[in-house]
Amino acid sequence: MTNFDLDQIDELLLTTKQVRFRLDLTRNVPIETVLECIQLAGGAPQGGNTQRNRWLLVDDPDKKSAIAEVYARVGRPYLQRNIEVAARQGMDPRQQRVIGSSLFLVEHMAEVPLMVIPIRLDRPVEPAAGYYGSNLPGVWSFQVALRARGLGSTWTTFHLEHEQEIAELLGIPDTVTQTALLPVAYYTGDSFSPAPRRPAEEITYLNAWRSPVRAGNE
Template identity: 45%
Template sequence: MDVDTLLTTTRSVRRKLDLRRPVEPEVLTECLRIAQQAPIAGAFAESFRWLVIDDPDTKSALAQIVRTDGESSFARYGDRVPPRALASGRHLLSVLEQVPVYVTACLHGRPSGDNALLSAFYGSVYPAVWSLQLALRSRGLGSTIVGYHLAEHESDVAHILGIPDDVTQVAMLAVAYTTTNTFRPGARPAIDRITYRNRWGSPA
């Protein structure tokens, strides 16, 4: 797969996850090793942690929390989401404990301060999350972020997983092989409509 295809067809996969095929630990480790090469602010490089969850009982406990918070989110904000995407999200929530692996990206510390500090904190994690999703896609796996619990029940998930109080969960991904490889670029606004040059609102 060429780079442009990889970058334009890596989707949030919800309906097309293979819930029966195990994810080999060595494949996931290889993807995590690649993801760890993503740009990370130097001050945070040593504070980054991955947590891989494949124990069925643990996944079941997490799924209950994420499902409840996900349904609550859909009830509040579902009218802002296209019906097809909403149905896709609800499908994933209904089978969440069957997903072979969850991967949680964490960073030591609790974010606070101005926009620059918050940007550096979260911006040191999400490039690695995206790199992980790309590495997974290139090997026939799909992923999607399922962080519904982060708003109100991060501490409950932390308790289940033994995550210390001074560690922030930034993103949780559901990971599985996909049942198809025919993903296409998503519908996005035209680049000339959302790009300015030199000054806000000035056409590029």
């Protein structure tokens, strides 16, 4: 037994969604709250406990516009292609909503109050799981901590196709690696519905590939 309120924690985990339509573009995001969330994200594991993660916050309007332009240069054609495929072949409505909200973010990225770029202090090495595994768990913790404080974010990667261009804009040396770009804003409304996901038993195996696992076998 623990003292955690599992109902609340489970709800937090299930409803930390990628927020786009519901980002409040009119409200300022306090840097101290973001620093609090970065502090909490530091609790995530890192291989060898190397502490090689950094965060770059961008609230300068000109820099946000420049980043948004790069983001749209990749995101807009990618999403348009998806829309064309959906029109030709059909697509599940949930997936269509993701494309619609992703396009909304493409068009409004420059207006987000704050952009957050997680960074690792070296260049990628193989195996990729070892490299990114020391950085990305903290990004998810950051999103969860934000959500608990009324702040929404979206995990994005479109800009990474032009990582160097963004690095030059922000003075990031070429010895380090950007791993994502998160627009951050207060969200409107106060609850989110959990995203539908496949049941755990369907995607979990026991002792051998595709061998089913059932609860209650202890």
